[in-house]
Protein backbone atom coordinates (compact mmCIF):
# COMPACT_ATOMS: atom_id res chain seq x y z
CA UNK A 441 0.00 0.00 0.00
CA UNK A 442 1.47 3.41 -0.87
CA UNK A 443 1.24 6.40 1.41
CA UNK A 444 -1.56 8.02 -0.57
CA UNK A 445 -3.83 5.08 0.08
CA UNK A 446 -3.36 5.20 3.85
CA UNK A 447 -6.62 6.14 5.58
CA UNK A 448 -4.65 8.17 8.14
CA UNK A 449 -4.86 11.96 7.83
CA UNK A 450 -2.58 14.30 9.72
CA UNK A 451 -4.38 16.43 12.26
CA UNK A 452 -4.76 20.05 11.18
CA UNK A 453 -4.31 23.24 13.18
CA UNK A 454 -7.68 24.49 14.46
CA UNK A 455 -6.66 28.08 13.66
CA UNK A 456 -5.24 27.86 10.15
CA UNK A 457 -5.64 24.29 8.86
CA UNK A 458 -1.86 23.75 8.46
CA UNK A 459 -0.43 20.40 9.68
CA UNK A 460 -0.48 20.36 13.49
CA UNK A 461 2.56 19.85 15.72
CA UNK A 462 0.68 19.42 19.00
CA UNK A 463 -2.67 18.25 20.34
CA UNK A 464 -3.33 19.81 23.73
CA UNK A 465 -5.38 17.17 25.55
CA UNK A 466 -5.78 19.56 28.50
CA UNK A 467 -7.39 22.31 26.39
CA UNK A 468 -8.79 20.40 23.40
CA UNK A 469 -6.81 22.58 20.97
CA UNK A 470 -4.77 21.38 17.98
CA UNK A 471 -2.04 23.76 16.79
CA UNK A 472 0.54 24.20 14.04
CA UNK A 473 4.07 25.45 14.85
CA UNK A 474 3.19 29.09 14.24
CA UNK A 475 0.02 29.10 16.31
CA UNK A 476 1.65 27.08 19.08
CA UNK A 477 4.45 29.68 19.24
CA UNK A 478 1.83 32.42 19.38
CA UNK A 479 -0.02 30.70 22.23
CA UNK A 480 3.21 30.03 24.19
CA UNK A 481 4.24 33.66 23.84
CA UNK A 482 0.80 34.84 24.94
CA UNK A 483 0.85 32.63 28.06
CA UNK A 484 4.31 33.88 29.02
CA UNK A 485 3.38 37.50 28.39
CA UNK A 486 0.23 37.23 30.53
CA UNK A 487 2.13 35.57 33.37
CA UNK A 488 4.91 38.13 33.13
CA UNK A 489 2.44 41.01 33.57
CA UNK A 490 1.19 39.33 36.76
CA UNK A 491 4.58 38.36 38.15
CA UNK A 492 6.62 41.40 37.15
CA UNK A 493 4.66 44.58 37.71
CA UNK A 494 7.02 47.27 36.38
CA UNK A 495 6.73 50.49 38.31
CA UNK A 496 6.65 53.76 36.40
CA UNK A 497 9.88 55.74 36.80
CA UNK A 498 11.78 52.80 38.33
CA UNK A 499 14.48 50.78 36.62
CA UNK A 500 14.38 46.98 36.87
CA UNK A 501 17.27 44.59 36.27
CA UNK A 502 16.21 41.02 35.57
CA UNK A 503 18.73 38.21 35.94
CA UNK A 504 17.69 35.28 33.74
CA UNK A 505 19.20 32.01 34.94
CA UNK A 506 20.26 30.22 31.75
CA UNK A 507 21.59 26.67 31.56
CA UNK A 508 21.88 26.01 27.83
CA UNK A 509 18.73 23.85 27.98
CA UNK A 510 15.42 24.50 26.27
CA UNK A 511 13.49 26.05 29.18
CA UNK A 512 15.85 28.87 29.97
CA UNK A 513 16.55 29.42 26.25
CA UNK A 514 12.84 29.97 25.60
CA UNK A 515 12.56 32.15 28.70
CA UNK A 516 15.41 34.42 27.61
CA UNK A 517 14.22 34.56 24.00
CA UNK A 518 10.69 35.60 24.98
CA UNK A 519 11.82 38.05 27.69
CA UNK A 520 14.14 39.81 25.23
CA UNK A 521 11.30 39.90 22.73
CA UNK A 522 8.79 41.31 25.23
CA UNK A 523 10.99 43.59 27.35
CA UNK A 524 14.29 43.97 25.49
CA UNK A 525 13.50 47.36 24.00
CA UNK A 526 12.23 48.96 27.21
CA UNK A 527 14.61 51.61 28.53
CA UNK A 528 13.50 50.89 32.12
CA UNK A 529 14.45 47.19 31.97
CA UNK A 530 17.90 45.57 31.75
CA UNK A 531 18.09 41.86 31.04
CA UNK A 532 21.25 40.00 32.10
CA UNK A 533 21.86 36.25 31.82
CA UNK A 534 23.73 34.13 34.35
CA UNK A 535 24.89 30.52 34.45
CA UNK A 536 26.12 28.48 37.39
CA UNK A 537 28.85 26.02 36.37
CA UNK A 538 28.49 23.04 38.73
CA UNK A 539 31.57 21.27 37.40
CA UNK A 540 29.99 18.27 35.67
CA UNK A 541 32.34 17.06 32.95
CA UNK A 542 30.79 16.22 29.59
CA UNK A 543 27.50 17.91 30.52
CA UNK A 544 28.02 21.47 31.66
CA UNK A 545 30.80 22.69 29.29
CA UNK A 546 28.79 22.12 26.07
CA UNK A 547 25.64 23.57 27.64
CA UNK A 548 27.52 26.73 28.65
CA UNK A 549 28.57 27.12 25.03
CA UNK A 550 24.90 26.93 23.97
CA UNK A 551 23.92 29.50 26.60
CA UNK A 552 26.74 31.81 25.52
CA UNK A 553 25.79 31.50 21.87
CA UNK A 554 22.13 32.30 22.63
CA UNK A 555 23.14 35.37 24.66
CA UNK A 556 25.36 36.55 21.84
CA UNK A 557 22.55 36.13 19.35
CA UNK A 558 20.15 38.08 21.56
CA UNK A 559 22.71 40.74 22.56
CA UNK A 560 22.49 39.91 26.30
CA UNK A 561 25.42 40.08 28.76
CA UNK A 562 26.28 36.62 30.09
CA UNK A 563 27.95 35.93 33.46
CA UNK A 564 29.19 32.54 34.67
CA UNK A 565 30.15 31.52 38.21
CA UNK A 566 31.79 28.20 39.07
CA UNK A 567 31.41 26.17 42.28
CA UNK A 568 35.10 26.59 43.22
CA UNK A 569 34.63 30.38 42.90
CA UNK A 570 31.94 30.02 45.56
CA UNK A 571 34.16 27.77 47.72
CA UNK A 572 32.19 24.64 46.84
CA UNK A 573 33.76 21.55 45.33
CA UNK A 574 32.76 20.67 41.78
CA UNK A 575 29.87 18.21 41.49
CA UNK A 576 32.08 15.50 39.94
CA UNK A 577 34.10 15.63 43.17
CA UNK A 578 30.94 15.66 45.33
CA UNK A 579 29.78 12.46 43.61
CA UNK A 580 33.15 10.84 44.37
CA UNK A 581 32.97 11.84 48.03
CA UNK A 582 29.36 10.74 48.63
CA UNK A 583 30.11 7.13 49.72
CA UNK A 584 32.59 8.47 52.28
CA UNK A 585 30.11 11.06 53.54
CA UNK A 586 27.50 8.30 53.99
CA UNK A 587 30.00 6.25 56.06
CA UNK A 588 30.77 9.24 58.27
CA UNK A 589 27.18 10.42 58.77
CA UNK A 590 24.22 8.14 58.30
CA UNK A 591 21.79 11.06 58.04
CA UNK A 592 23.74 12.90 55.33
CA UNK A 593 21.89 13.38 52.04
CA UNK A 594 22.70 10.54 49.62
CA UNK A 595 21.81 12.18 46.36
CA UNK A 596 24.12 14.46 44.40
CA UNK A 597 21.19 16.77 43.59
CA UNK A 598 20.55 17.49 47.29
CA UNK A 599 23.96 19.18 47.44
CA UNK A 600 23.80 20.67 43.96
CA UNK A 601 20.38 22.27 44.55
CA UNK A 602 21.65 24.12 47.64
CA UNK A 603 24.93 25.18 46.02
CA UNK A 604 23.26 26.32 42.83
CA UNK A 605 20.76 28.47 44.73
CA UNK A 606 23.70 30.27 46.30
CA UNK A 607 25.32 30.57 42.89
CA UNK A 608 22.25 32.27 41.46
CA UNK A 609 22.02 34.60 44.46
CA UNK A 610 25.71 35.43 43.98
CA UNK A 611 25.11 36.32 40.32
CA UNK A 612 22.04 38.37 41.25
CA UNK A 613 24.09 40.43 43.73
CA UNK A 614 26.92 40.80 41.22
CA UNK A 615 24.70 42.26 38.48
CA UNK A 616 22.45 44.18 40.91
CA UNK A 617 19.35 42.21 39.93
CA UNK A 618 15.96 43.23 41.30
CA UNK A 619 14.34 40.02 40.08
CA UNK A 620 15.56 36.54 39.14
CA UNK A 621 13.72 34.79 36.28
CA UNK A 622 13.81 30.99 36.27
CA UNK A 623 12.79 28.72 33.39
CA UNK A 624 10.58 26.27 35.32
CA UNK A 625 7.88 24.91 33.03
CA UNK A 626 4.46 23.47 33.97
CA UNK A 627 5.82 19.94 34.38
CA UNK A 628 8.65 21.13 36.68
CA UNK A 629 6.22 23.11 38.81
CA UNK A 630 3.72 20.23 39.07
CA UNK A 631 6.54 17.84 40.10
CA UNK A 632 7.67 20.24 42.81
CA UNK A 633 4.14 20.64 44.17
CA UNK A 634 3.66 16.86 44.25
CA UNK A 635 7.02 16.36 45.98
CA UNK A 636 6.09 18.97 48.61
CA UNK A 637 2.67 17.39 49.16
CA UNK A 638 4.20 13.92 49.53
CA UNK A 639 6.57 15.42 52.09
CA UNK A 640 3.85 17.36 53.91
CA UNK A 641 6.06 20.39 53.32
CA UNK A 642 3.73 23.39 53.62
CA UNK A 643 6.65 25.71 54.29
CA UNK A 644 8.20 24.96 50.91
CA UNK A 645 4.83 25.24 49.19
CA UNK A 646 4.45 28.72 50.65
CA UNK A 647 7.93 29.64 49.47
CA UNK A 648 7.36 28.36 45.93
CA UNK A 649 8.04 30.93 43.18
CA UNK A 650 6.66 33.28 41.94
CA UNK A 651 7.53 35.51 44.88
CA UNK A 652 6.01 38.67 43.49
CA UNK A 653 3.25 39.05 46.06
CA UNK A 654 5.18 37.47 48.93
CA UNK A 655 8.85 38.44 48.61
CA UNK A 656 11.25 36.44 50.75
CA UNK A 657 13.11 39.20 52.57
CA UNK A 658 16.75 39.71 51.72
CA UNK A 659 16.65 37.87 48.40
CA UNK A 660 15.78 39.05 44.91
CA UNK A 661 12.32 37.58 44.24
CA UNK A 662 12.10 34.70 41.80
CA UNK A 663 9.65 34.78 38.92
CA UNK A 664 8.68 31.79 36.77
CA UNK A 665 6.95 33.11 33.64
CA UNK A 666 6.91 29.66 31.91
CA UNK A 667 4.96 28.02 34.70
CA UNK A 668 1.81 27.37 32.65
CA UNK A 669 3.65 26.13 29.55
CA UNK A 670 4.03 22.32 29.35
CA UNK A 671 7.53 20.98 28.80
CA UNK A 672 6.67 19.54 25.40
CA UNK A 673 5.43 22.92 24.19
CA UNK A 674 8.54 24.70 25.49
CA UNK A 675 10.57 22.23 23.45
CA UNK A 676 8.49 22.73 20.30
CA UNK A 677 8.73 26.51 20.70
CA UNK A 678 12.53 26.27 21.03
CA UNK A 679 12.70 24.18 17.83
CA UNK A 680 10.32 26.56 16.04
CA UNK A 681 12.59 29.50 16.94
CA UNK A 682 15.70 27.47 16.11
CA UNK A 683 17.33 28.31 19.44
CA UNK A 684 20.78 26.82 20.18
CA UNK A 685 20.02 24.00 22.65
CA UNK A 686 21.89 21.46 24.67
CA UNK A 687 19.74 18.32 24.81
CA UNK A 688 21.64 16.07 27.22
CA UNK A 689 20.37 15.31 30.72
CA UNK A 690 22.72 15.74 33.66
CA UNK A 691 24.30 12.31 34.40
CA UNK A 692 23.22 12.66 38.06
CA UNK A 693 19.55 13.37 37.31
CA UNK A 694 18.31 9.79 36.92
CA UNK A 695 18.78 8.67 40.49
CA UNK A 696 17.11 11.79 41.87
CA UNK A 697 13.71 11.82 43.53
CA UNK A 698 12.53 14.38 41.00
CA UNK A 699 13.07 11.86 38.23
CA UNK A 700 10.47 9.52 39.80
CA UNK A 701 8.03 12.39 40.29
CA UNK A 702 8.58 13.34 36.69
CA UNK A 703 7.35 9.92 35.59
CA UNK A 704 4.46 10.02 38.05
CA UNK A 705 3.24 13.42 36.87
CA UNK A 706 3.55 12.34 33.22
CA UNK A 707 1.41 9.22 33.91
CA UNK A 708 -1.18 11.19 35.85
CA UNK A 709 -1.41 13.80 33.09
CA UNK A 710 -1.81 11.09 30.41
CA UNK A 711 -4.63 9.50 32.45
CA UNK A 712 -6.33 12.73 33.45
CA UNK A 713 -5.38 15.70 31.26
CA UNK A 714 -5.17 18.87 33.31
CA UNK A 715 -3.56 17.23 36.36
CA UNK A 716 -0.44 19.40 36.07
CA UNK A 717 -2.51 22.58 36.01
CA UNK A 718 -4.47 21.30 39.01
CA UNK A 719 -1.34 20.67 41.06
CA UNK A 720 0.07 24.13 40.38
CA UNK A 721 -3.29 25.78 41.06
CA UNK A 722 -3.45 23.96 44.37
CA UNK A 723 -0.16 25.50 45.46
CA UNK A 724 -1.50 28.92 44.42
CA UNK A 725 -4.62 28.33 46.51
CA UNK A 726 -2.60 27.37 49.57
CA UNK A 727 -0.62 30.61 49.17
CA UNK A 728 -3.83 32.62 48.68
CA UNK A 729 -5.30 31.05 51.83
CA UNK A 730 -2.21 32.07 53.77
CA UNK A 731 -2.59 35.64 52.46
CA UNK A 732 -6.25 35.68 53.57
CA UNK A 733 -5.32 34.49 57.04
CA UNK A 734 -2.66 37.19 57.25
CA UNK A 735 -5.13 39.84 55.99
CA UNK A 736 -7.61 38.77 58.71
CA UNK A 737 -4.94 39.46 61.29
CA UNK A 738 -4.10 35.81 61.80
CA UNK A 739 -0.41 36.55 62.11
CA UNK A 740 2.20 36.42 59.41
CA UNK A 741 3.01 32.82 58.67
CA UNK A 742 5.58 33.82 56.10
CA UNK A 743 9.11 32.65 56.81
CA UNK A 744 10.86 35.20 58.99
CA UNK A 745 13.49 37.43 57.41
CA UNK A 746 16.73 35.48 57.05
CA UNK A 747 19.79 36.44 59.06
CA UNK A 748 23.27 36.24 57.53
CA UNK A 749 25.06 32.91 57.97
CA UNK A 750 27.90 33.45 60.47
CA UNK A 751 30.36 31.71 58.17
CA UNK A 752 29.57 32.77 54.62
CA UNK A 753 27.10 35.66 55.02
CA UNK A 754 24.39 34.00 52.91
CA UNK A 755 20.80 34.35 54.07
CA UNK A 756 19.94 31.62 56.59
CA UNK A 757 17.35 30.94 59.27
CA UNK A 758 19.42 31.81 62.32
CA UNK A 759 22.22 29.24 62.28
CA UNK A 760 24.89 28.31 59.82
CA UNK A 761 23.37 28.05 56.32
CA UNK A 762 22.61 24.77 54.58
CA UNK A 763 25.43 25.22 52.08
CA UNK A 764 27.96 25.54 54.92
CA UNK A 765 26.50 22.39 56.57
CA UNK A 766 27.06 20.61 53.29
CA UNK A 767 30.58 21.97 52.92
CA UNK A 768 31.28 20.45 56.36
CA UNK A 769 29.76 17.11 55.39
CA UNK A 770 31.91 17.00 52.29
CA UNK A 771 35.01 17.94 54.29
CA UNK A 772 35.67 21.12 52.37
CA UNK A 773 37.79 23.81 53.96
CA UNK A 774 36.00 27.14 53.57
CA UNK A 775 38.11 30.18 52.85
Ligand code: SF4
Nearest residue numbers: 597600601690692693
Ligand atom coordinates in the same frame (compact mmCIF):
# COMPACT_ATOMS: atom_id res chain seq x y z
S1 SF4 B 1 20.53 17.02 37.95
FE1 SF4 B 1 21.22 17.25 40.06
S2 SF4 B 1 23.49 17.21 39.92
FE2 SF4 B 1 22.73 17.57 37.87
S3 SF4 B 1 22.74 19.80 37.63
FE3 SF4 B 1 20.67 19.22 38.32
S4 SF4 B 1 20.75 19.37 40.55
FE4 SF4 B 1 22.88 19.37 39.81
Ligand SMILES: [Zn+2]
Nearest residue numbers: 453456472475
Ligand atom coordinates in the same frame (compact mmCIF):
# COMPACT_ATOMS: atom_id res chain seq x y z
ZN1 LIG C 1 -2.00 27.25 12.62
Ligand SMILES: [Zn+2]
Nearest residue numbers: 749752761764
Ligand atom coordinates in the same frame (compact mmCIF):
# COMPACT_ATOMS: atom_id res chain seq x y z
ZN1 LIG D 1 26.94 29.71 55.12
